[in-house]
Amino acid sequence: MAKYIGEEGAGCPLAAGIIVGNPYDMYKVINHLDSRSLSLNKIYDVAILNFLKTAFKENQEAILSAPVKFNVSKIANSSTIMEFTEEMTRKAFRYTSAKHLLDDSSSLDYLDSIRIPVLFLNSLDDPICTPSLIPFDKFLSNPWLLLALARHGGHIGYMG
Numbered sequence: 760m761a762k763y764i765g766e767e768g769a770g771c772p773l774a775a776g777i778i779v780g781n782p783y784d785m786y787k788v789i790n791h792l793d794s795r796s797l798s799l800n801k802i803y804d805v806a807i808l809n810f811l812k813t814a815f816k817e818n819q820e821a822i823l824s825a826p827v828k829f830n831v832s833k834i835a836n837s838s839t840i841m842e843f844t845e846e847m848t849r850k851a852f853r854y855t856s857a858k859h860l861l862d863d864s865s866s867l868d869y870l871d872s873i874r875i876p877v878l879f880l881n882s883l884d885d886p887i888c889t890p891s892l893i894p895f896d897k898f899l900s901n902p903w904l905l906l907a908l909a910r911h912g913g914h915i916g917y918m919g
Contacts, residue, residue, distance in 0.1 A: 760778050760781075761778050761781050761866035761869065761879070762864070762865065764776055764869075764873050764877060765868075765870055765871070765872040765873045766869055766872070768872045768873070771873075773875055774875065775877065776875065776876075777877070777878045777880065778879050778880070779879075779881075780881065780885060780887070780888060781879055782865070783892060783893065783894055784867045785864045785865045786858055786861040786865065788887060788892060789841050789844065790841065791889065791892060803887060803914075804839065804840060807840055808837065808838075808839065808840050811840070811843050811847075812837070815835075822851070825851065827851060827853075829851075830846060833846045834846045844857040844860065844861065845857040848860060867894060870894065870897040873901060873903050873904060874903055875903060876903055877904055878907060879898075879904065879905065879907070880907045881893055881907075882908070882909045882910075882911060882912035883908055883910050883911070884910070884913060885913060886914060887914040890908075893906070
């Protein structure tokens with residue numbers, strides 16, 4: 760939603776927005792989740808990766824009928840979200856790399872262009888979008904943005 764509002768800029772048809780648990784920079788978030796040094800994040804990483812692999816397996820016939828070359832073995836054996844994104848998702852959407860896809864999916868570069876009031880709600884104990892991944896400078900430089908930080912709340916209800 761944040762990316763859309765920023766893309767629309769002054770022409771945004773919405774009067775205002777509220778965005779909860781925004782990941783801002785998807786590439787950094789996925790790298791953070793894939794980090795093996797953070798045990799709680801590994802739990803989220805494994806859960807998300809298992810969901811992606813299951814969705815691929817359940818829809819494999821339809822996915823493989825697309826005019827894209829997928830390496831089923833590499834997809835099935837992906838050990839991180841980034842590997843899965845590189846082997847499957849970026850190819851399905853015809854991106855040159857996982858980073859290209861994730862950068863294009865991120866709202867970070869669009870926050871400066873937002874021209875309607877938008878409240879962002881993030882939690883300080885969010886295990887997915889930790890405080891270190893929140894672009895505080897964007898909130899200081901754009902008067903249309905308001906950041907509210909809750910001490911607790913996890914990631915959209917998934918506790919940290």
